[in-house]
Amino acid sequence: MNDNLRNAMVAARITTTDVAAALAVDPKTVSRWLKGRIPYPRHRWAVADLLHVHETDLWPQLAQQHHSLADGVQAIYPHRWAVPHTVWRTLFQDAAKEIAILTYSGLFLLEDRRILDALIGRARAGVKVRILLGDPNSPQVAARGTDEGIGADVMAARIKNALALYRPLLGIPNVEVRLHRTVLYNSIYRADTELLVNIHAYATPAADAPVMHLHHADEQGASTVYLASFERIWTTGTPHSDEPRADSGQDSGQS
Incomplete structure (x- = not known):
């Protein structure tokens, strides 16, 4: 489960359907992200912009990839x-x-x-x-x-x-x-x-x-x-x- 993504969506009062509509993807795709799947970069950046956070706040494992x-x-x-x-x-x-x-x-x-x-x-x-x-x-x-x-x-x-x-x-x-x-x-x-x-x-x-x-x-x-x-x-x-x-x-x- 991606609790960081779920908590950010709750804080922003944005639902799975809202994210899907904003990114033009299927709500099932957003559900898979909430379950732990990491989106493609273009989707990560779009979600981060939508929630007004940095992508590494939603997917902390990316920070280590950046540093490497x-x-x-x-x-x-x-x-x-x-x-x-x-x-x-x-x-x-x-x-x-x-x-x-x-x-x-x-x-x-x-x-x-x-x-x-x-x-x-x-x-x-x-x-x-x-x-x-x-x-x-x-x-x-x-x-x-x-x-x-x-x-x-x-x-x-x-x-x-x-x-x-x-x-x-x-x-x-x-x-x-x-x-x-x-x-x-x-x-x-x-x-x-x-x-x-x-x-x-x-x-x-x-x-x-x-x-x-x-x-x-x-x-x-x-x-x-x-x-x-x-x-x-x-x-x-x-x-x-x-x-x-x-x-x-x-x-x-x-x-």
């Missing part, structure tokens, strides 16, 4: 869209010292208002928040939009939309937003010692590319590479404000 992947590698998701929303929210909500985001637009984060609220709440609690977005006027952003098949103008527009949505953060101490002109090989989302790294692939939208969950425990782990990449790009980034600025044409180094 490699030193510092907690999990590997086949696509960014496969990362449960609860993982993103928990990442930022649990930050105690620092949050760091490196991407081109990261607009998908702001589609969940709870993530923006978490960033605002953590910043007001004294957590240092650093956000690096692509310069919408840069050739690197234009090239990425072309590579993804959405066009340079669309990619630039996404960044401008993200900057507008991040505006509530700009007046909070310990928050800084910078723009970069860098060819990104990965997008990085850090909260203290936990990182989600979205691996970029040519001609592939970032949402379709894999994501690694890394834990930074020492200077020998894989996470060190990505933390160093973030810091290098941060030093070359241009501070952002709501005031319009001229295009300087300056080009930063690559990650």
Whole structure:
């Protein structure tokens, strides 16, 4: 019996029929999960999102599997869209010292208002928040939009939309937003010692590319590479404000 799943469903006041309807599966399938069968990953993530918990809260045996992947590698998701929303929210909500985001637009984060609220709440609690977005006027952003098949103008527009949505953060101490002109090989989302790294692939939208969950425990782990990449790009980034600025044409180094 999976008491963790049963108790979470009771706490959420969700029945077997509710879960089956939300996931478009047979209620008998949900009953088998309650009896101990472990669902396929896509179903585990969907159930965890539905119950607003992490999948390892429902299936603790998965935690050991994650830790056994490699030193510092907690999990590997086949696509960014496969990362449960609860993982993103928990990442930022649990930050105690620092949050760091490196991407081109990261607009998908702001589609969940709870993530923006978490960033605002953590910043007001004294957590240092650093956000690096692509310069919408840069050739690197234009090239990425072309590579993804959405066009340079669309990619630039996404960044401008993200900057507008991040505006509530700009007046909070310990928050800084910078723009970069860098060819990104990965997008990085850090909260203290936990990182989600979205691996970029040519001609592939970032949402379709894999994501690694890394834990930074020492200077020998894989996470060190990505933390160093973030810091290098941060030093070359241009501070952002709501005031319009001229295009300087300056080009930063690559990650």
